[in-house]
Amino acid sequence: xxxxxxxxxxxxxxxxxxxxxxxxxxxxxxxxxxxxxxxxxxxxxxxxxxxxxxxxxxxxxxxxxxxxxxxxxxxxxxxxxxxxxxxxxxxxxxxxxxxxxxxxxxxxxxxxxxxxxxxxxxxxxxxxxxxxxxxxxxxxxxxxxxxxxxxxxxxxxxxxxxxxxxxxxxxxxxxxxxxxxxxxxxxxxxxxxxxxxxxxxxxxxxxxxxxxxxxxxxxxxxxxxxxxxxxxxxxxxxxxxxxxxxxxxxxxxxxxxxxxxxxxxxxxxxxxxxxxxxxxxxxxxxxxxxxxxxxxxxxxxxxxxxxxxxxxxxxxxxxx
Amino acid sequence: xxxxxxxxxxxxxxxxxxxxxxxxxxxxxxxxxxxxxxxxxxxxxxxxxxxxxxxxxxxxxxxxxxxxxxxxxxxxxxxxxxxxxxxxxxxxxxxxxxxxxxxxxxxxxxxxxxxxxxxxxxxxxxxxxxxxxxxxxxxxxxxxxxxxxxxxxxxxxxxxxxxxxxxxxxxxxxxxxxxxxxxxxxxxxxxxxxxxxxxxxxxxxxxxxxxxxxxxxxxxxxxxxxxxxxxxxxxxxxxxxxxxxxxxxxxxxxxxxxxxxxxxxxxxxxxxxxxxxxxxxxxxxxxxxxxxxxxxxxxxxxxxxxxxxxxxxxxxxxxxxxxxxxxxxxxxxxxxxxxxxxxxxxxxxxxxxxxxxxxxxxxxxxxxxxxxxxxxxxxxxxxxxxxxxxxxxxxxxxxxxxxxxxxxxxxxxxxxxxxxxxxxxxxxxxxxxxxxxxxxxxx
Numbered sequence: 081x082x083x084x085x086x087x088x089x090x091x092x093x094x095x096x097x098x099x100x101x102x103x104x105x106x107x108x109x110x111x112x113x114x115x116x117x118x119x120x121x122x123x124x125x126x127x128x129x130x131x132x133x134x135x136x137x138x139x140x141x142x143x144x145x146x147x148x149x150x151x152x153x154x155x156x157x158x159x160x161x162x163x164x165x166x167x168x169x170x171x172x173x174x175x176x177x178x179x180x181x182x183x184x185x186x187x188x189x190x191x192x193x194x195x196x197x198x199x200x201x202x203x204x205x206x207x208x209x210x211x212x213x214x215x216x217x218x219x220x221x222x223x224x225x226x227x228x229x230x231x232x233x234x235x236x237x238x239x240x241x242x243x244x245x246x247x248x249x250x251x252x253x254x255x256x257x258x259x260x261x262x263x264x265x266x267x268x269x270x271x272x273x274x275x276x277x278x279x280x281x282x283x284x285x286x287x288x289x290x291x292x293x294x295x296x297x298x299x300x301x302x303x304x305x306x307x308x309x310x311x312x313x314x315x316x317x318x319x320x321x322x323x324x325x326x327x328x329x330x331x332x333x334x335x336x337x338x339x340x341x342x343x344x345x346x347x348x349x350x351x352x353x354x355x356x357x358x359x360x361x362x363x364x365x366x367x368x369x370x371x372x373x374x375x376x377x378x379x380x381x382x383x384x385x386x387x388x389x390x391x392x393x394x395x396x397x398x399x400x
Numbered sequence: 401x402x403x404x405x406x407x408x409x410x411x412x413x414x415x416x417x418x419x420x421x422x423x424x425x426x427x428x429x430x431x432x433x434x435x436x437x438x439x440x441x442x443x444x445x446x447x448x449x450x451x452x453x454x455x456x457x458x459x460x461x462x463x464x465x466x467x468x469x470x471x472x473x474x475x476x477x478x479x480x481x482x483x484x485x486x487x488x489x490x491x492x493x494x495x496x497x498x499x500x501x502x503x504x505x506x507x508x509x510x511x512x513x514x515x516x517x518x519x520x521x522x523x524x525x526x527x528x529x530x531x532x533x534x535x536x537x538x539x540x541x542x543x544x545x546x547x548x549x550x551x552x553x554x555x556x557x558x559x560x561x562x563x564x565x566x567x568x569x570x571x572x573x574x575x576x577x578x579x580x581x582x583x584x585x586x587x588x589x590x591x592x593x594x595x596x597x598x599x600x601x602x603x604x605x606x607x608x609x610x611x612x613x614x615x616x617x618x619x620x621x622x623x624x625x626x627x628x629x630x631x632x633x634x635x636x637x638x639x640x641x642x643x644x645x646x647x648x649x650x651x652x653x654x655x656x657x658x659x660x661x662x663x664x665x666x667x668x669x670x671x672x673x674x675x676x677x678x679x680x681x682x683x684x685x686x687x688x689x690x691x692x693x694x695x696x697x698x699x700x701x702x703x704x705x706x707x708x709x710x711x712x713x714x715x716x717x718x719x720x721x722x723x724x725x726x727x728x729x730x731x732x733x734x735x736x737x738x739x740x741x742x743x744x745x746x747x748x749x750x751x752x753x754x755x756x757x758x759x760x761x762x763x764x765x766x767x768x769x770x771x772x773x774x775x776x777x778x779x780x781x782x783x784x785x786x787x788x789x790x791x792x793x794x795x796x797x798x799x800x801x802x803x804x805x806x807x808x809x810x811x812x813x814x815x816x817x818x819x820x821x822x823x824x825x826x827x828x829x830x831x832x833x834x835x836x837x838x839x840x841x842x843x
Contacts, residue, residue, distance in 0.1 A: 142843055144843065145492055145495050145496065145499075146495055146517065146521040146522070147499065147521065148495075148496065148499045149499060165839070166835075167836075167839055224672075227672055228672055231672065231673050231676070232666075232673060233673055233676065233677065233682075234673065234676045234680075250821070252821075253821045253822045339668065339670070339671035339672060342488060342809070342813070344809075344810075344813055344814060344836075347813065347814055347817035347818045347821060347822055348814075348818060348822060348832070349814075349836075360840075363488075363492045364488065364806070364809075364840075365806060365840045365841075366492070366495070367843055369843070370843075
């Protein structure tokens with residue numbers, strides 16, 4: 081067929097065996113990688129994709145947890161009703177406010193801490209581990225401690241306030257004070273985590289840049305401002321996106337902050353986030369359809385955030 | 401060329417290893433299911449049935465030794481209990497498991513707040529226990545039996561405990577405020593109505609020791625009053641009528657009087673600050689079903705010993721209690737029915753009361769010495785068996801509805817709380833509660 085003679089005479093059986101082997105080898109080379117990554121995709125399909133699609137399907141129906149298999153088609157009703165749902169808008173607003181209150185100081189503090197840790201200092205390993213400790217603490221444990229700290233009658237924060245002559249604050253019941261308290265928990269947990277990410281990126285910055293900057297007479301602050309921050313831009317963007325996604329999904333801290341009160345997020349829903357509202361609709365009020373619609377709305381919000389982020393990233397790249 | 405050979409060979413080794421592992425696993429499984437049968441045929445040991453019991457919180461069956469006693473009576477049965485701490489996590493899970501027919505325990509507990517919904521929507525998935533062997537309807541308090549029975553007479557749950565309410569009060573604080581401390585005299589102060597209870601509260605407030613309040617929370621007052629009325633959120637035809645219900649109005653007004661009259665310590669029950677207030681003796685009274693006694697003892701600790709006492713409530717009401725149900729999808733239905741019947745029989749309920757202070761829903765148990773003679777040393781040897789049995793007899797026949805829990809929770813955690821803790825007016829609080837309930841009930 082090829083018009084070429086085989087290099088050496090072989091028995092037909094040997095040729096067939098060799099061909100079979102090489103065919104098997106080619107098939108192996110071609111399909112094995114898919115097999116190796118298959119577990120991930122199978123698990124993703126079962127626990128990621130399927131729930132996502134099923135939630136979307138449920139969002140278009142009237143479904144109750146008392147009878148999850150009885151689905152009654154409702155079209156976009158679950159979505160359109162959110163437009164007129166005061167509790168949804170309240171939760172969206174709370175999520176945004178708590179998100180800003182926690183993300184902005186968190187990232188600024190993380191940047192500062194990373195800069196300090198980037199200096200040569202004694203026991204730097206200790207400080208790095210210490211920074212990661214809050215992140216390693218469980219949400220439940222951390223929040224329970226913060227609930228005690230922010231207690232109205234016996235809280236440490238109010239006691240500190242009283243030592244300087246200020247009145248105690250009823251943290252949970254105030255609209256802003258409750259949001260601030262919840263944000264504090266988030267800031268406490270995630271600052272160190274972000275600081276370590278910044279630190280890793282800082283250590284990748286060539287030292288020559290600092291040396292030449294120092295030779296040019298730049299102060300430490302100027303070095304930070306003109307060398308460190310510009311080099312960290314992609315990292316900062318990354319942490320912004322991750323923190324924003326985290327803030328949109330905020331759930332554990334406000335849930336536990338209300339103690340046993342459940343998912344209402346305070347007497348006036350003053351710290352009910354979208355995550356909490358979703359949980360309340362689905363697992364307290366048992367309306368799976370409505371809860372699914374909220375879940376998909378949150379998903380769409382995250383997509384918008386991702387799009388805005390991509391836009392900013394492109395702007396930054398072209399401006400450089 | 402080397403790799404072409406080594407590749408498949410290595411893979412063959414891996415495959416062989418995987419096959420061996422798989423075979424071992426399969427073998428393990430097979431062995432598991434084979435052994436009892438094998439033993440059976442040889443007659444060496446009887447076949448063991450494992451019954452699972454799903455509960456929330458602490459039911460106390462294990463602590464009171466009831467499982468051990470049952471296993472001793474039935475050597476062929478092993479009992480395993482799984483517990484989820486909070487009912488708000490347990491209940492949704494129970495509903496999903498019932499709908500899929502998988503993941504269920506052989507016996508499942510149901511809280512009184514959910515029983516109406518379970519009876520109305522899940523009866524088809526639960527076994528009718530009314531004619532189960534060993535179950536006598538006459539043993540149970542009639543309303544408890546009725547709560548788990550649907551219109552066609554199917555009883556889906558057997559009553560475990562109930563929560564007849566008394567009032568726990570601090571003798572030391574009462575004495576300092578110039579009030580009587582003897583439990584009969586205290587009960588007489590407010591006997592007959594919740595208005596009188598609040599009158600006592602006002603007398604207490606006039607001379608109260610600094611930093612103490614008459615009652616822990618306005619929600620506590622609301623719950624106590626609403627729990628002592630027969631019709632609450634639904635009428636007898638099953639219609640939701642909470643907006644115009646006279647008993648809701650009465651309970652709401654009492655709670656508002658307590659909140660706006662500064663009779664409360666502005667706490668929320670079962671939160672950390674509530675526990676701390678117990679430890680610091682910050683309030684003088686709390687409505688008190690039997691299961692609360694243990695809670696008070698734990699949170700008030702040693703310095704609260706002989707300071708607390710128990711007196712009859714102004715009107716008897718019920719707070720809490722559970723049922724045991726047997727899912728149709730269970731693997732060992734008949735054994736599960738027998739276990740549920742045994743666990744809820746009067747003798748076992750009496751034993752549970754002695755060990756765990758869960759008050760029997762089986763009326764037949766009240767005459768047993770374990771109940772009628774019960775005294776609580778922490779509460780000044782109060783004759784709790786007599787007090788709670790008397791309260792239990794006076795509890796009105798309550799009409800429950802499927803969404804009782806939702807309505808109640810929004811009234812207390814949104815409406816009452818806004819007035820008690822955020823200083824809003826009663827009108828604002830009521831409006832917020834109604835809005836919240838409307839949103840929660842709207843599918």
